[in-house]
Amino acid sequence: MSSAARSSAPAIVAEGLSKIYKSRSGEVRALDGLDLEVEEGTVLALLGPNGAGKTTTVRILATLLRPDAGRATVLGLDVVTDAQRLRRRIGLSGQYAAVDENLTGRENLWMFGRLYQIASPTARARADELLDQFDLSEAGDRPAKTYSGGMRRRLDLASALIGHPRLLFLDEPTTGLDPRSRIGMWDVIRGLVRQGTTLLLTTQYLEEADALANTIAVVDAGKIIARGTADELKSTVGGERVEVVVHDPAQLGAALRVVSDCCLAEAAVDEHTRRLTAPAAGGATQLVNVIRALDEAGIAIDDVGLRRPTLDDVFLSLTGHAAEQPDAIAATPVAAGRTA
Amino acid sequence: MSTASTVDSTVEGESDGGSALSDALVVTWRNLKRIPRIPELAIFAILQSVMFVLLFAFVFGGAIPLPGGGSYREFLMPGIFAQTLAFAAATTAIGMVDDMARGLIDRFRSLPMSRSAFLTGRTVSDVVYNLGILIVLMLSGLAVGWRVHEGVARFLAGVGLALLFAYAMSWVGVWLGLLVPTVEVGQQVAFTAIFPLTFLSNAFVPLQTLPGWLQPVADWNPVSAITAAMRELWGNPNPFATNSFPSEHPIILTLIWTALFIAVFAPLGVRRYRATSR
Numbered sequence: 001m002s003s004a005a006r007s008s009a010p011a012i013v014a015e016g017l018s019k020i021y022k023s024r025s026g027e028v029r030a031l032d033g034l035d036l037e038v039e040e041g042t043v044l045a046l047l048g049p050n051g052a053g054k055t056t057t058v059r060i061l062a063t064l065l066r067p068d069a070g071r072a073t074v075l076g077l078d079v080v081t082d083a084q085r086l087r088r089r090i091g092l093s094g095q096y097a098a099v100d101e102n103l104t105g106r107e108n109l110w111m112f113g114r115l116y117q118i119a120s121p122t123a124r125a126r127a128d129e130l131l132d133q134f135d136l137s138e139a140g141d142r143p144a145k146t147y148s149g150g151m152r153r154r155l156d157l158a159s160a161l162i163g164h165p166r167l168l169f170l171d172e173p174t175t176g177l178d179p180r181s182r183i184g185m186w187d188v189i190r191g192l193v194r195q196g197t198t199l200l201l202t203t204q205y206l207e208e209a210d211a212l213a214n215t216i217a218v219v220d221a222g223k224i225i226a227r228g229t230a231d232e233l234k235s236t237v238g239g240e241r242v243e244v245v246v247h248d249p250a251q252l253g254a255a256l257r258v259v260s261d262c263c264l265a266e267a268a269v270d271e272h273t274r275r276l277t278a279p280a281a282g283g284a285t286q287l288v289n290v291i292r293a294l295d296e297a298g299i300a301i302d303d304v305g306l307r308r309p310t311l312d313d314v315f316l317s318l319t320g321h322a323a324e325q326p327d328a329i330a331a332t333p334v335a336a337g338r339t340a
Numbered sequence: 341m342s343t344a345s346t347v348d349s350t351v352e353g354e355s356d357g358g359s360a361l362s363d364a365l366v367v368t369w370r371n372l373k374r375i376p377r378i379p380e381l382a383i384f385a386i387l388q389s390v391m392f393v394l395l396f397a398f399v400f401g402g403a404i405p406l407p408g409g410g411s412y413r414e415f416l417m418p419g420i421f422a423q424t425l426a427f428a429a430a431t432t433a434i435g436m437v438d439d440m441a442r443g444l445i446d447r448f449r450s451l452p453m454s455r456s457a458f459l460t461g462r463t464v465s466d467v468v469y470n471l472g473i474l475i476v477l478m479l480s481g482l483a484v485g486w487r488v489h490e491g492v493a494r495f496l497a498g499v500g501l502a503l504l505f506a507y508a509m510s511w512v513g514v515w516l517g518l519l520v521p522t523v524e525v526g527q528q529v530a531f532t533a534i535f536p537l538t539f540l541s542n543a544f545v546p547l548q549t550l551p552g553w554l555q556p557v558a559d560w561n562p563v564s565a566i567t568a569a570m571r572e573l574w575g576n577p578n579p580f581a582t583n584s585f586p587s588e589h590p591i592i593l594t595l596i597w598t599a600l601f602i603a604v605f606a607p608l609g610v611r612r613y614r615a616t617s618r
């Protein structure tokens with residue numbers, strides 16, 4: 001995938017980034033000495049729950065925010081002192097699609113192209129090209145306010161690409177999209193990566209990081225707490241999980257012993273939902289074993305199944321506490337996020 | 341290891357920041373495009389202006405006698421123009437907060453464009469918008485009996501001065517818009533600040549009718565200055581309160597005020613825009 005021949009410096013180097021937000025209600029330490037390295041031509045996913053510091057990291061690397069301490073270079077340029085030169089070489093698609101609703105898709109792209117210092121005719125041609133590439137040609141002459149969430153997202157991404165950036169930042173590119181649009185967005189992103197764009201994306205979904213990234217860096221409370229390939233991370237979590245919902249709360253303790261024995265690992269318990277979760281290295285066979293053992297112990301169950309590990313599982317095994325996940329389907333309105 | 345605090349914003353090198361002029365024109369174009377795309381906004385702004393002129397002309401038209409005589413309606417119209425243009429600050433502030441809330445300011449800030457162009461584009465497009473509103477107000481004024489008596493050159497000078505005043509107020513709005521968290525707060529703050537500014541002036545009543553201690557305040561008020569300047573340039577009744585500097589040199593005072601507003605609020609706004617981190 002990446003051109004191994006190139007022995008250049010990493011595309012992104014961040015050392016000890018810290019950021020404290022001060023507000024009336026107090027101080028928030030959003031970044032607490034974050035280190036990061038991304039090789040040119042690769043994809044890195046910053047994986048973390050809401051509030052982990054993903055957006056803050058992206059905003060610092062994309063020159064929108066100054067770190068309180070630490071330093072970062074992107075494509076060899078310092079994000080603070082060389083900000084303006086850097087802006088010509090990067091593209092950013094923020095967490096909330098930031099396109100001008102009153103302009104058409106085509107006008108948006110032309111405008112961003114002009115402000116990227118591209119000559120008007122070239123910007124126009126590039127806009128056509130991108131509309132085509134992102135399946136927006138038909139909607140290109142409609143104001144963006146008539147677009148669906150997925151279309152807006154694609155237009156936003158297209159806007160970030162207008163200047164052929166060598167490096168692209170995507171902050172939660174699929175949050176708030178329905179499953180179909182999400183898969184569509186993945187395809188688009190994979191296409192970009194094939195063309196050799198270096199990519200840093202953030203996500204709350206392990207599955208998404210797995211689908212798109214070479215390397216995953218897990219962020220928690222403003223720090224990177226783990227880094228590796230998707231497979232490496234999954235092996236720390238132990239691959240698939242078996243999940244059991246016990247019928248009678250009184251049997252939860254007994255069930256815990258049975259499942260833990262079966263899986264050779266302490267199962268996690270959620271008393272509220274009567275749910276047990278344990279790594280299931282043996283996949284389906286292990287599931288059958290668990291069901292049989294529970295049956296033999298006379299424990300009634302409401303539900304049982306195998307599922308792929310989630311961010312929660314990664315967190316649980318890395319930090320011992322669950323990620324404070326927002327509702328996965330919580331809508332992220334285009335306008336609301338900034339003022340929160 | 342350098343930390344951000346040691347680096348001044350000037351290091352960001354405006355030279356590599358694209359062409360300030362062409363960037364500002366693109367932003368102006370973008371802001372003006374909004375007007376035909378949301379026709380309701382323009383329609384209601386026009387209706388509001390017409391209504392305002394009619395209400396003032398017919399409700400107060402005969403009620404307030406002017407010291408030294410003259411038509412109250414002719415006296416009133418420059419006051420209404422000045423009040424409306426003072427609200428340029430609110431228009432601009434709301435536009436800024438709106439772009440902020442939609443994440444657009446982040447996008448613009450991530451582009452290799454001139455740092456000031458976004459704000460220049462905003463203030464210039466708001467002047468164009470305000471020119472449109474001014475024309476509507478003038479036509480309504482003509483319909484209720486307002487006239488210009490001093491010839492085309494002085495008429496145009498008055499229009500130019502009025503737009504300069506609106507432009508300066510827009511820079512106040514830029515700064516304000518970058519300061520407040522939401523459109524609603526922006527609206528509240530702007531209105532709370534501007535209403536007293538327009539009423540503690542000679543816009544609607546001659547200064548002589550105000551309580552004595554308020555007269556100097558109202559006399560030096562920038563809204564009084566631009567109002568008196570228009571009256572003077574257009575030959576509309578302009579009763580003087582005092583023989584003070586403001587009363588005798590409203591045009592010069594308007595130029596001073598606008599220069600001061602721009603000199604203070606443009607750099608403040610640009611600085612805030614660069615550093616804004618919401």
Ligand SMILES: Nc1ncnc2c1ncn2[C@@H]1O[C@H](COP(=O)(O)OP(=O)(O)O)[C@@H](O)[C@H]1O
Nearest residue numbers: 021023028030049050051052053054055056618
């Ligand atoms: N402008 C801000 N003012 C105050 N706190 C903020 C601001 N932006 C983010 N935070 C806080 O900083 C932390 C990290 O936020 P963020 O980088 O947006 O995380 P993520 O993108 O991973 O959800 C959170 O606790 C968040 O509430």
Ligand SMILES: [Mg+2]
Nearest residue numbers: 054055056095
């Ligand atoms: Mg975020």
